[in-house]
Amino acid sequence: MTKAIWSGLAAAIVVAATAAACGGGSGGGSTPTSPTTGGGTTTTPPPTTGGGTVTDSATITIGSTGSVSPSTVTINRGGRVTFVNNHTRAHDMSSDPHPEHTDCVEMAAVGFLNPGQSRTSSNFNTARTCGFHDHNEPDNAGLKGRIIIQ
Numbered sequence: 501m502t503k504a505i506w507s508g509l510a511a512a513i514v515v516a517a518t519a520a521a522c523g524g525g526s527g528g529g530s531t532p533t534s535p536t537t538g539g540g541t542t543t544t545p546p547p548t549t550g551g552g553t554v555t556d557s558a559t560i561t562i563g564s565t566g567s568v569s570p571s572t573v574t575i576n577r578g579g580r581v582t583f584v585n586n587h588t589r590a591h592d593m594s595s596d597p598h599p600e601h602t603d604c605v606e607m608a609a610v611g612f613l614n615p616g617q618s619r620t621s622s623n624f625n626t627a628r629t630c631g632f633h634d635h636n637e638p639d640n641a642g643l644k645g646r647i648i649i650q
């Protein structure tokens with residue numbers, strides 16, 4: 501009598517244990533396989549834009565101190581130079597020599613700049629050096645500079 505109960509209980513426990521073991525233990529067999537990254541992916545470098553033949557442009561700013569910065573710029577042939585007047589007074593940026601302004605006629609497109617104004621020269625198509633000055637202050641070294649066209 502008691503032995504039968506015990507054996508029955510034992511059987512039930514064994515069944516429950518196996519069931520638990522089965523439920524919990526299964527599913528752990530999938531070892532994650534790391535994806536082998538393709539061995540043949542040679543990345544082609546992006547095409548280099550522009551072969552350096554792009555015409556440069558430069559900006560010369562008349563600052564709050566009333567002098568040009570930078571005073572010398574170098575551009576490629578065909579480039580242009582923009583003058584920005586951030587000074588509190590007007591300036592008349594002109595080609596050398598003073599007062600004829602005949603060296604670099606491209607500068608004539610800049611000319612008189614009120615405070616806050618900016619204007620761009622014509623294309624500098626010839627390789628040379630163009631000096632400039634403020635026509636109203638031709639002796640002010642702070643407003644003189646050079647544009648080197650190469």
Ligand SMILES: [Cu+2]
Binds near residue numbers: 599633638
């Ligand atoms: Cu002048």
